[in-house]
Amino acid sequence: MTATMAAPTALRLTRRRRATRSVAVTGALAVVVAALFVFTMMVGSFRLSATEVIASVLHLRDDPSVDFVVRGLRLPTAASALTVGLALGASGTIFQQLLRNPLASPDLVGIANGAGLAAVVGIVVLEVGGLLVSGLALGGAIVAGLLMYLLAWRGGVTGYRFILIGIGMAAFFDGVVGYVLAKAKLFEARQAMHWLTGSVGQASTDELWLLTGALVVLLPTALLLQRPLRALELGDDAARALGTRTELGRAGLLATAVVLVALAVAVAGPIAFVALVAGPIANRLLGPATGGILAAAFVGAALLLSADLVAVHVLPTPLPTGVVTGAVGAPYLLWLLATTNRQGAGG
Numbered sequence: 001m002t003a004t005m006a007a008p009t010a011l012r013l014t015r016r017r018r019a020t021r022s023v024a025v026t027g028a029l030a031v032v033v034a035a036l037f038v039f040t041m042m043v044g045s046f047r048l049s050a051t052e053v054i055a056s057v058l059h060l061r062d063d064p065s066v067d068f069v070v071r072g073l074r075l076p077t078a079a080s081a082l083t084v085g086l087a088l089g090a091s092g093t094i095f096q097q098l099l100r101n102p103l104a105s106p107d108l109v110g111i112a113n114g115a116g117l118a119a120v121v122g123i124v125v126l127e128v129g130g131l132l133v134s135g136l137a138l139g140g141a142i143v144a145g146l147l148m149y150l151l152a153w154r155g156g157v158t159g160y161r162f163i164l165i166g167i168g169m170a171a172f173f174d175g176v177v178g179y180v181l182a183k184a185k186l187f188e189a190r191q192a193m194h195w196l197t198g199s200v201g202q203a204s205t206d207e208l209w210l211l212t213g214a215l216v217v218l219l220p221t222a223l224l225l226q227r228p229l230r231a232l233e234l235g236d237d238a239a240r241a242l243g244t245r246t247e248l249g250r251a252g253l254l255a256t257a258v259v260l261v262a263l264a265v266a267v268a269g270p271i272a273f274v275a276l277v278a279g280p281i282a283n284r285l286l287g288p289a290t291g292g293i294l295a296a297a298f299v300g301a302a303l304l305l306s307a308d309l310v311a312v313h314v315l316p317t318p319l320p321t322g323v324v325t326g327a328v329g330a331p332y333l334l335w336l337l338a339t340t341n342r343q344g345a346g347g
Helices: 002-040 050-057 064-099 111-124 131-152 159-182 186-197 205-224 226-233 236-241 246-268 274-286 293-314 321-343
Strands: none
Touching: 002 050, 002 064, 002 274, 002 293, 050 064, 064 159, 064 205, 064 246, 064 274, 064 293, 111 131, 111 159, 111 186, 111 246, 131 159, 131 205, 131 246, 159 186, 205 226, 205 246, 205 293, 274 293, 274 321, 293 321
């Protein structure tokens, strides 16, 4: 009798500890992101204090010179890094949990590649720019995600099949991009390559507002869908036994993740590896309370804000943000491939 009563009590204590750790880690990450967001607007040739930055952003003080530097020059880039990082971190961990593979990142399974192909065609072939390029990138990512879902469907979608098809689609998209660039004029090719590298400093106000509005809607949606996500991690049979409508839940989660990464790529270009590493870092911090979408989103924002600081203020020559994330992410990918293969967890 005592053992029977002790088991539910221990389970409740374990759940409470996990929930407490999840809230504490997520809150700490939010504070780190807020600090980095302010700090990115403090540094530069015209240095500002945190008080000046916060007062300018919140319209608490009227100082034309400070307002011009903060709101006119630095806030758009900082806001772009923040929102794109949130979107990439959330979408990456959804893909990894849903497909049950640490390699299931949208920038490795063809979503970002589809956006890149559409944008390059717009720049080189259609000779458009600005918001039209972002719109093409958004459409390309969504079409790529839909194609992969349809090709992976065999009475359902398994993570292993989806990843293999995604890798094949990514290679195909990259091949077409290479062909288009080879036929392009020098100026258009340079413009396309700059976009493909990824940079948080190239977004327009309209693009930022669109991504911000999408985050306001889609992040809460992802959090609401987190319960079926946890059930799907156990496998389709177990999820059905728990009352989860597996394919409907999987389609809703994939659609949420695809739209998030599509909007992020539309704003900043295909910035590599942030979506890949944000989830695993968040899981290490969360410990037993793994799988926090909000925590992964904050990690993504912190990584991108930090990468932009390094790209602009630390390196001898300012570079696009994607160069820094690629330089850091590539060794992580090699390590992940090696350890996944040793553990037999590759799918």
